[in-house]
Structures are given as C-alpha cells and as structure tokens.
Amino acid sequence: MFRIDQFAYNNSLSAVNPVEKIAFAVITLAIGIAFDTVLVPLTVFLLMSVSTIFLARVSAVFYLRLLSLPFTFLLVSMAAVIFNISLTPFNYLFGGAWGPVYIGISAESLRQAVQLLFKALGAVSCLYFLALTTPMTEIINTLRKLKVPVLFLELMILIYRFIFLLLDTAGKIHLSQSSRWGYASIKTSYRSMAVLIANLFSRAYWRSQSSYQALLSRGYSGDMKFLGVKYSWSYRNLMLILIIEAALLSLGLCGRANI
Amino acid sequence: MNYILQADDVYFRYEDGTTALQGVTLKIEEGKKTVLLGGNGAGKSTLFLHFNGIYRPHRGTVLFNGEEIQYKNSFLKHLRKNIGVVFQDPDTQLFSANVYQDVSFGPINLGLSEEEVKTRVIDAMKETGVKHLSKKPTHLLSYGEKKRAAIAGVLAMKPKLIVFDEPTAWLDPAGYRQIVKLIEDINRQGKTVVLSTHDVDLAYSWADLVIVMKEGKVIGQGTPQEIFQNNRLLSEASLVKPWLLEVYDKLVAQGWLNRSAAPPANKGELYKLLGDNQPPKP
Ligand SMILES: Nc1ncnc2c1ncn2[C@@H]1O[C@H](COP(=O)(O)OP(=O)(O)OP(=O)(O)O)[C@@H](O)[C@H]1O
Numbered sequence: 001m002f003r004i005d006q007f008a009y010n011n012s013l014s015a016v017n018p019v020e021k022i023a024f025a026v027i028t029l030a031i032g033i034a035f036d037t038v039l040v041p042l043t044v045f046l047l048m049s050v051s052t053i054f055l056a057r058v059s060a061v062f063y064l065r066l067l068s069l070p071f072t073f074l075l076v077s078m079a080a081v082i083f084n085i086s087l088t089p090f091n092y093l094f095g096g097a098w099g100p101v102y103i104g105i106s107a108e109s110l111r112q113a114v115q116l117l118f119k120a121l122g123a124v125s126c127l128y129f130l131a132l133t134t135p136m137t138e139i140i141n142t143l144r145k146l147k148v149p150v151l152f153l154e155l156m157i158l159i160y161r162f163i164f165l166l167l168d169t170a171g172k173i174h175l176s177q178s179s180r181w182g183y184a185s186i187k188t189s190y191r192s193m194a195v196l197i198a199n200l201f202s203r204a205y206w207r208s209q210s211s212y213q214a215l216l217s218r219g220y221s222g223d224m225k226f227l228g229v230k231y232s233w234s235y236r237n238l239m240l241i242l243i244i245e246a247a248l249l250s251l252g253l254c255g256r257a258n259i
Numbered sequence: 260m261n262y263i264l265q266a267d268d269v270y271f272r273y274e275d276g277t278t279a280l281q282g283v284t285l286k287i288e289e290g291k292k293t294v295l296l297g298g299n300g301a302g303k304s305t306l307f308l309h310f311n312g313i314y315r316p317h318r319g320t321v322l323f324n325g326e327e328i329q330y331k332n333s334f335l336k337h338l339r340k341n342i343g344v345v346f347q348d349p350d351t352q353l354f355s356a357n358v359y360q361d362v363s364f365g366p367i368n369l370g371l372s373e374e375e376v377k378t379r380v381i382d383a384m385k386e387t388g389v390k391h392l393s394k395k396p397t398h399l400l401s402y403g404e405k406k407r408a409a410i411a412g413v414l415a416m417k418p419k420l421i422v423f424d425e426p427t428a429w430l431d432p433a434g435y436r437q438i439v440k441l442i443e444d445i446n447r448q449g450k451t452v453v454l455s456t457h458d459v460d461l462a463y464s465w466a467d468l469v470i471v472m473k474e475g476k477v478i479g480q481g482t483p484q485e486i487f488q489n490n491r492l493l494s495e496a497s498l499v500k501p502w503l504l505e506v507y508d509k510l511v512a513q514g515w516l517n518r519s520a521a522p523p524a525n526k527g528e529l530y531k532l533l534g535d536n537q538p539p540k541p
Pocket residue numbers: 273274275277278279297298299300301302303304305306
C-alpha cells in the first residue's frame with residue numbers, strides 16, 4: 001500500500017497531465033473487456049505492463065509482485081468456469097460420469113476460462129497503471145472536474161487518508177502485542193487479534209472525533225476544497241493515446257470478423 | 260493592556276460525566292507568550308478547544324477581544340479565523356493527501372482568491388521549512404515534518420493568536436530547537452502565542468506568563484520567576500524546578516553565589532552571574 005503510493009507520487013510520468021493518464025487507462029480498460037477475444041486483452045496487458053515498467057519506470061519486481069496478488073482469486077474463478085457439472089452427458093474433452101452426474105471440461109468452457117484469465121489480467125494491468133502513475137489526489141481532482149457529487153469526493157479523500165491511519169494504528173497495536181508474546185501460540189494469536197480489532201475501531205472512532213474538531217478549527221463548513229496543481233495538455237500525448245486506442249479498437253473489430 | 264482571550268469561571272463536563280474544567284479563570288495578553296503547565300488530565304487540551312469555540316462551557320464565559328463568544332456560525336467563523344489551534348497529534352490535523360493541499364485547506368475556507376491562497380500557502384510552507392515536501396503525501400512524512408506541516412496549515416490562515424498543544428512532545432533535540440525557534444519567530448511577528456507543555460525548562464526561560472493548572476482549575480499564574488520560586492505551588496502541581504533555578508539555588512546555598520535581585524532567566528544570565536562572582540579563595 002505504501003509502496004504503491006510512493007510510486008504514484010514519484011514516477012517518470014508524474015509530470016504528465018493526470019487527465020491524460022486516466023483517459024488512457026480507462027479507455028484501454030473499456031476496449032479490453034468489450035471484445036470476446038484473447039488477442040485484445042493480451043495486447044492490453046502487454047501495452048499496460050510495458051507502459052508501467054518502461055515509461056513510468058516502476059520497479060519490475062514490484063510490479064510482478066502486485067500482479068501475483070489477484071492470481072489466487074483468478075485461479076479459483078477459472079476453476080469454477082472450467083469444470084462443467086451436468087445431469088445429462090455433454091461434449092467434454094476430459095472427464096466422465098460420476099454416478100448420475102457428469103463432470104468434465106468442454107472446449108467451450110476452456111475457451112471461456114482462458115478468455116476470463118486474459119480479460120482479468122488486462123483489466124488489472126490498466127488499474128495498476130493508473131494506481132502506480134497517478135496519485136489519488138489527482139484522480140479525485142479529475143473526478144471533481146467531471147462533476148462527480150461532492151459527497152463521494154469527500155468520502156474518497158477521507159477514506160484514502162484514514163486507510164493509512166488505520167494501518168498505522170493497527171501496526172502499532174500489533175507491534176506492542178507481539179513484543180509481549182501476543183502471537184506466541186495459536187490461542188493467544190486469536191485473542192490478540194480480537195483485541196486488536198476491537199481497539200482499532202474504538203480508536204478510529206476517537207480519532208475521527210478529534211479530526212473533525214481539527215477540521216472545524218480550520219474553518220470547515222461542510223465543503224472540502226483544496227488547491228490543485230495546474231497541468232498543461234500535451235497534444236503529442238493526446239494523439240498518441242488516440243492512435244493506440246484506435247489500433248486496439250480495430251484489432252478487436254477485425255478479430256471479431258474472423259471468428 | 261489588551262486581553263485577546265479571557266476565560267471567566269469556565270466549567271465543562273464531557274458526555275461520559277468527566278468534569279474536565281471546574282471554574283477556570285484566566286486572561287491572555289495580546290502579543291505575549293503564555294505557557295500552560297499541568298500534569299496529564301489537568302484539562303489543558305479541553306481548555307484550548309474552548310478558545311476557538313469547539314467546546315461550549317456549561318457555565319461561565321469565554322471572551323475574545325473583550326467580547327463574549329457567541330456560538331453561532333458567523334461569530335465562530337470570525338473567531339476561528341483569528342484563533343488558530345495546532346493539535347498535539349499532527350495526524351489528527353493533517354487529513355488531505357499531500358502537504359500543499361492540506362495547507363491550502365484553511366485559507367480556501369476563508370474564501371480568499373486563488374492567487375492569495377497560493378501566496379499564503381507558499382509563504383507558510385517556506386516559514387515552517389516544508390516547502391520541499393509540498394507534493395509529498397502526508398502519511399510519508401516524519402513526525403517532525405508532520406508537525407511543521409500542521410503548523411503551516413494554521414499559519415496560512417494568518418490568525419492573531421496561535422495555540423500549540425504540547426508542540427515539543429516526541430521531538431528529537433534538533434526537531435525541538437526547530438519548533439521552539441519557529442514559535443519564537445511567529446511571536447516576534449506580533450502574534451500572540453499560547454502553548455501547553457510538560458517542559459518546565461522551556462516554560463521558565465521562554466514564557467512571559469506561566470499558568471499552572473491542576474484537575475480542571477488554575478492554581479497559579481505569574482511570571483516564570485514568581486511561579487518557579489513558589490515551592491508550595493510547585494509541589495502541589497507535582498512540577499519539578501527548572502534545572503537553572505535548581506543549580507542557582509544550590510550555588511547560593513553553598514555560598515558560591517550571592518543571591519541576586521532576580522534569579523537568572525536563562526543560561527547566559529547564570530554564566531554572567533558566575534563570571535561576576537569571584538570564586539571563594541581556598
Ligand atoms: N473526549 C473525552 N471524553 C471524556 N473525557 C475526556 C475526553 N477528553 C478528555 N477527557 C478527560 O478530561 C480530563 C482533561 O483532559 P485533557 O485532555 O483536557 O487534559 P490535558 O491537560 O490536555 O492532559 P494531557 O497533558 O495528558 O494532554 C481528563 O480527565 C480526561 O480523561
């Protein structure tokens with residue numbers, strides 16, 4: 001979490017207008033999941049990974065570690081799609097009857113699973129590109145320009161800030177517990193964890209109270225406004241994004257015509 | 260003498276029944292440095308939040324510039340523009356993602372033009388020495404940097420009086436000196452400064468007025484010399500003597516130094532006294 005944020009503030013694309021980066025990520029994401037092929041999401045995945053590692057210069061090792069996070073979920077959902085269970089026999093590649101039930105992998109389910117894998121990878125790479133190149137504050141500022149309701153924006157600001165405060169508080173409680181053998185055995189671990197969670201919430205509550213007092217002290221009156229940094233537009237970047245997206249789109253359309 | 264803030268017989272009880280203030284009466288003179296001393300739970304932080312109208316006394320009144328505080332929006336706005344509070348824990352105060360935005364929060368709330376906000380933010384960041392951190396996310400700052408960023412956020416509103424709740428707690432010696440110098444500079448520009456601390460040495464050599472609190476009451480106030488020579492008051496408030504006075508008293512008791520009209524106010528004065536007094540010949 002901390003590392004993601006550090007890259008977001010400090011990468012080779014920091015100076016690029018956030019709206020351009022957001023547009024690039026979001027449009028690519030939309031194209032990547034719009035077509036039922038493998039080719040388009042695969043291209044999206046490669047494009048985004050190359051942009052993140054070579055253009056933004058995010059550490060490749062860190063990027064791969066991040067990619068490995070959603071893999072478990074992905075494998076589980078793939079398994080669910082791959083195996084067909086049915087009461088009537090169907091056209092399977094592998095599998096057989098198991099009592100009255102037929103279990104197996106069909107060509108269709110295999111195709112779906114592979115598609116799912118690549119679509120998910122493509123989508124994740126788009127979101128990682130955004131998360132690793134664009135600070136949350138800039139994303140919120142852009143949403144503000146898009147006239148997203150203020151309530152959502154303020155919630156985003158506060159949640160973003162408090163995630164780190166909660167992590168920090170939890171880290172401190174955990175440290176103090178483990179230095180007193182709180183996690184020495186399974187039994188004490190369960191108890192310590194329960195205490196940690198209960199404490200975290202009561203502390204978060206008190207903290208939110210004093211934070212609110214601090215907001216009031218600085219003249220808060222129901223609308224959270226800050227000064228944003230001004231960025232200039234780069235026509236070169238905009239043209240580049242346009243060309244890339246057009247290419248992706250035609251790739252998807254051609255692929256569909258072929259099948 | 261112009262009193263910028265006055266508390267008159269203020270009582271305050273928290274929802275859970277804790278009586279935090281029991282008849283606090285005090286006056287804060289404009290342009291001066293006032294230090295509030297008192298052990299944990301004496302009610303310092305609670306009192307501070309009365310100064311800018313966050314808490315409302317159950318009994319008694321708080322006056323700003325001689326005028327009783329009215330707990331309605333227009334008055335509170337005016338009050339909070341003039342009385343800035345720097346909270347003890349900078350994490351409760353910093354809530355935006357980066358330093359620049361956080362500092363801009365107060366001045367924007369004042370409804371200033373974007374240009375004016377910008378100059379104020381830059382000036383405040385320069386003064387507190389966090390300019391180079393302006394784009395850094397607040398959760399990546401060190402404790403001392405957070406503290407200074409929080410002060411910048413208050414300075415940018417250009418208040419007349421700034422309240423610092425334990426500004427030197429948890430700082431390393433370098434950070435300590437930095438913050439004390441910063442508060443001193445702020446005072447030199449004509450702003451009234453009120454701070455709470457457990458640090459008797461700081462209170463002794465730095466304050467114009469010292470107020471001692473205990474269990475929600477003011478049990479003594481006066482110049483640092485008056486307060487710290489009052490042994491009865493010190494023991495009642497469980498305060499120790501500043502090292503300077505302790506050494507001075509010892510030197511006098513041993514006959515190494517003649518008791519002067521006023522005890523030394525700082526290290527330099529003590530050295531001067533020592534230099535003027537020839538050591539006794541063996
Ligand atoms: N939100 C709260 N709810 C209930 N009681 C509180 C609350 N905040 C403070 N108190 C109580 O009010 C009393 C005064 O607390 P306060 O924080 O003002 O003291 P303090 O002088 O600032 O102490 P410290 O030096 O520890 O910061 C204490 O007894 C404390 O337990």
